[in-house]
């Protein structure tokens with residue numbers, strides 16, 4: 001768990017980590033974040049999680065996504081090289097082509113485990129287990145909206161079918177996950193009851209889905225923490241970004257004990273999509289850079305985002321974490337001076353860890369003399385400080 005010890009030290013020494021002088025033998029001050037996870041956060045999985053990368057499932061539901069086989073394979077290979085633990089693919093029940101593509105990706109021999117995503121129905125399950133996948137993600141809506149207006153089934157029917165499908169997939173010796181669609185608008189007693197039932201019969205993971213993007217971080221924390229206390233299997237979360245909470249909600253889910261996070265490249269999916277891979281990586285790197293660097297090939301992120309952006313014909317957003325075109329550009333004089341002295345003053349992410357470089361912008365009315373001096377030195381010019389400071393120099 002990251003920075004437990006450092007957080008405690010900061011607490012001993014006060015918010016800024018400074019000793020008050022009376023504690024002559026106190027440990028030296030630290031400059032670490034006093035809000036970092038503490039030993040008491042025993043459920044916290046911020047430094048112990050797996051990514052279920054769903055660009056080839058949720059991402060295919062993005063309005064502009066029309067992936068052909070070659071593109072799907074290129075995306076699968078790139079995400080595998082990046083190091084995601086799982087790839088989730090569109091249901092083979094969706095079309096003959098989806099089934100063929102799923103089989104083709106299973107045959108690539110990737111390190112990532114391959115999952116496919118199906119309705120909680122035996123017809124879909126029978127097709128899915130024949131594709132060669134390592135696991136099947138099963139889903140069914142449990143909110144009153146979806147029970148009434150989507151599939152029309154009650155909780156008794158859902159529970160019975162879930163048991164049948166889970167036992168069937170397990171009998172094939174592959175992983176199975178059971179998820180409720182629209183979890184945050186479902187009845188809590190219904191949810192906990194069905195999750196306990198599927199946990200008892202040996203499901204590998206249960207999933208919570210914020211299908212409509214209505215949840216906030218505190219609600220996510222509370223639901224996952226409650227669920228963590230009633231099931232012993234892994235917990236996955238799938239979080240839509242309709243109100244911009246996709247990354248924050250994923251972080252809180254991990255803090256509450258979730259083990260698996262669904263992502264897609266650039267967050268593409270239904271409507272505005274889900275937790276973006278790059279943004280999640282940025283957030284978790286900020287919490288524990290060493291853990292994230294050891295797990296993923298971070299310099300590949302830009303290439304993967306460009307690959308997907310091109311495939312779905314969108315631009316990488318200018319404010320994208322890590323790869324947005326200004327992500328490591330510093331402009332105002334106060335920032336530029338401090339950055340040139342020590343990049344950590346205004347950077348929580350190190351560009352070099354992502355194969356990128358920082359840029360100090362000059363030539364604007366907010367530029368200060370320190371930035372100009374640095375550029376003068378870079379260019380090998382010989383000017384005194386007074387000359388650099390002169391506005392007409």
Ligand SMILES: CC(=O)SCCNC(=O)CCNC(=O)[C@H](O)C(C)(C)COP(=O)(O)OP(=O)(O)OC[C@H]1O[C@@H](n2cnc3c(N)ncnc32)[C@H](O)[C@@H]1OP(=O)(O)O
Pocket residue numbers: 061091093094095119120121139140141150151152181211270
């Ligand atoms: C929230 C999510 O993103 S869940 C994942 C969504 N993914 C997809 O929809 C995959 C792509 N979809 C498809 O290829 C098609 O919709 C198919 C093959 C699944 C079904 O196609 P169709 O038979 O033409 O049905 P259609 O798409 O119109 O309606 C969905 C059907 O699934 C049923 N259904 C919806 N959710 C579930 C569920 N979780 N479990 C079981 N059945 C379900 C609906 O009641 C409806 O059944 P009906 O045919 O009796 O009306």
Ligand SMILES: O=C(O)CCC(=O)C(=O)O
Pocket residue numbers: 058117137138139179180181182207208209210211212238240
């Ligand atoms: O299977 C899941 O957990 C999520 C399905 C989905 O895409 C959603 O509910 O938004």
Ligand SMILES: [Zn+2]
Pocket residue numbers: 058211238240269270274
């Ligand atoms: Zn979704």
